[in-house]
Amino acid sequence: MVSAILIDDEKVSLQELTYMLVQYKEIQILGTFTDPVEALKEIPKLNPDVIFLDIEMPEVNGFEVAEQIEKLSVEPAIVFVTAYDEYAIRAFEVNAVDYILKPISPKRIRNTLQKLMKKKFHPDSQGKKKYVSRQKSIDFNKVYDNRFSKVFIYQGEEIILLKPSDILYFMVEGGVVTVVTQQKTYKTRESLNYWEEKLQRQGFFRCHRCYLVNLEKIEKVILMFNSTYLLKLASSTAEIPVSRNYSKLLKQILI
Structure with missing residues (x-):
């Protein structure tokens, strides 16, 4: 009580x-x-x-x-x-x-x-x-419950405010989630599932168990083997994998 x-x-x-x-x-x-x-x-x-x-x-x-x-x-x-x-x-x-x-x-x-x-x-x-x-x-x-135009990234004693439109993708490596923008990368304490739930209505797509990508940043979709894809993003040399589990949904979204 x-x-x-x-x-x-x-x-x-x-x-x-x-x-x-x-x-x-x-x-x-x-x-x-x-x-x-x-x-x-x-x-x-x-x-x-x-x-x-x-x-x-x-x-x-x-x-x-x-x-x-x-x-x-x-x-x-x-x-x-x-x-x-x-x-x-x-x-x-x-x-x-x-x-x-x-x-x-x-x-x-x-x-x-x-x-x-x-x-x-x-x-x-x-x-x-x-x-x-x-x-x-x-x-x-x-706090903002999707009513605010920015997301908050905790960096030690600082809080970095990012526009979702500035984010290229999120990735998990070694159990740590990294936020990647064109200028910089940030470590975040939240899980990839957390960011997927928060940002899916703002154009972010879970394309792989380790990646969450901003659909607006996709410049090219490359067909690979076994119905998988690679995503090329604008202003980035990164190649983002799309697993078979997500490839069909991605195709439906993009077509």
Whole structure:
């Protein structure tokens, strides 16, 4: 069971979020607040596991609330819920667990709750409840849920934003997925299956168990043996194999 409080200055948004959350027996709502200042007074008493927090509020914004929460005797997880996507990077900097864009979908809420349930809340030496997560940062590719025009590639402490149209292909080698653009290559922590699911509606095709290719970049299709193909891409010397399992589907797509 995960206990939560909700903070949003808009009553309608607060009611919608409350309705979605109460559908899950795994979460207990301890309180809802339209006034963030009042919420700050009640948080130490309620001691929630997680706070669902709006960002754009008239008197005190969500980031200011998060900063004040850090000074309290409790340490809940923070999930930002907002209509504005431009704050996502800053949310990452303050170690928010998740970042949900309005309008909120039931699927998005379910994903967030699954993430919360997989984590653990441990009291420290002073009895302060602390949210412990193996995943230190927000997964921005899930945050935007295909509504954003770029994909996020994690490179150490940096996040590289790439347009899908700039990506030639993805490849797996030695268990590591590499993103290949015309200018540069990047290692990514996500699986090829993950990228296939995310980008298939943006013109990417799984042509081989080790390759995901941008269909717009295909310049030439070379017929090989046993109904297999090689793909030549624009602005690249790479030759991408198409296995028999995918060759028929590729033919249907291209014809």
